[in-house]
Amino acid sequence: MNEKEIRSFSLEPLLEMCGRRPGDFYYDGCLITSRVNTGDEVPMDLFRYPVRIDAFAVVFCSKGSISLLSNLTRYELGENSFFVHLPGSILHVESTPDAEIYVAACEEEFIRRIDVDIKLLSNLFLQLERYPLLQLEPGEWECVARSISEISDEGVPEAGDLYSTEIIRSAIRVLIYKMCRLIARHLEQVRELSPSPRSRREEYFQRFMTLLRQHYMRERSVGFYAAQLNLSPKYLTTLIRQTTGHTAINWIDDYVILEAKNMLRYSTMSIQEIAYCLNFSNQSFFGKYFKNHTGQTPSAYRMGGGAADAAPAPATAARRRSPRGRR
Structure with missing residues (x-):
């Protein structure tokens, strides 16, 4: 298309x-x-x-x-x-x-x-x-x-x-x-x-994930999600790590990078347009963020057709291994 x-x-x-x-x-x-x-x-x-x-x-x-x-x-x-x-x-x-x-x-x-x-x-x-x-x-x-x-x-x-x-x-x-x-x-x-009942921290994790699906394209701050849950950022990070083995920021980054990859692979948006769509202040900041998490620049990823997708991001890998997201 x-x-x-x-x-x-x-x-x-x-x-x-x-x-x-x-x-x-x-x-x-x-x-x-x-x-x-x-x-x-x-x-x-x-x-x-x-x-x-x-x-x-x-x-x-x-x-x-x-x-x-x-x-x-x-x-x-x-x-x-x-x-x-x-x-x-x-x-x-x-x-x-x-x-x-x-x-x-x-x-x-x-x-x-x-x-x-x-x-x-x-x-x-x-x-x-x-x-x-x-x-x-x-x-x-x-x-x-x-x-x-x-x-x-x-x-x-x-x-x-x-x-x-x-x-x-x-x-x-x-x-x-x-x-x-x-x-x-x-x-x-x-x-x-996995028969044990879901703990309170797992309930918070599910609520966090619901919020993340709604806001990840605009909000990358742990503080934003913690405020929505009436928790401190430090406590939210602790809860998420205890539940999944990964921090809240790992999950946020996972969703943002996934959307960025989708846009780079499947859309004709320019890299600058993608950066603005994902609420980055400029293309340079987006490029550094993307390379830090994937090892590739956005341009290299687009030119390579997404060849680096064979290994899922840590949080994604955790989701696919266990009913509760644990390792």
Whole structure:
């Protein structure tokens, strides 16, 4: 995409940009679609470019395998597995020719309109930030597939058809809650591996991470986040280190560098524009910050295509190793 920056898309413009296919179901902020191999055609055209999607989404792989990048972290999906996408994350899917892929995505306002508990959904999805890839049992996939098929078969209701509208909304609610049940089962398995109750410091860590996701592009000061949590910067740093093995500033830097890498790799913004977008006072300060954390200048990283991404940043590595972010 030759865009000035990585765009955030709602579902309908994304679908229109990529081109609708027969069988694509879109209704009022909900997209349910499949991409199945038909000869030499690459199945996943919908996310062939990196895109930031303003929706909760689940990518299912029912056959074959796909490689998926979410915020520069690579995940490999095999048969009967699915990936949970949080709103605002950058998604890029690379599929193999034999893959069969299904995507179910809902915008937050649509979820509210059909009376699904958005707090329940958000809390459940956020718990999967460190473990967004799930493996399904065959029977579990068949249950999800039936719901997807029922929605697609019903089709988009005609204007004024109140009965069909309620049938569709009810069917989508059922699908959402089925996925929530699968996610909850997965979380229960994770808790069994780490059965001790979450401590108060872990609660603070989760609150800190929520704030960080909201403000990292503008705020890099530990003091800002400590003030939001009514803690001193020193105490917040101690809590985060005890919980994850890394300091608060490590986590802040991790998020800022990740966004900088996304912009350098996927956007056509100049380095100066990226610096200002990330709230650096000038390009020189941004360049020093980036090199200090990656070993490369922004220009070298962009020219090299991000070859230095093989080893994740310390805080990212910690997130992927343990349910609680510990080493």
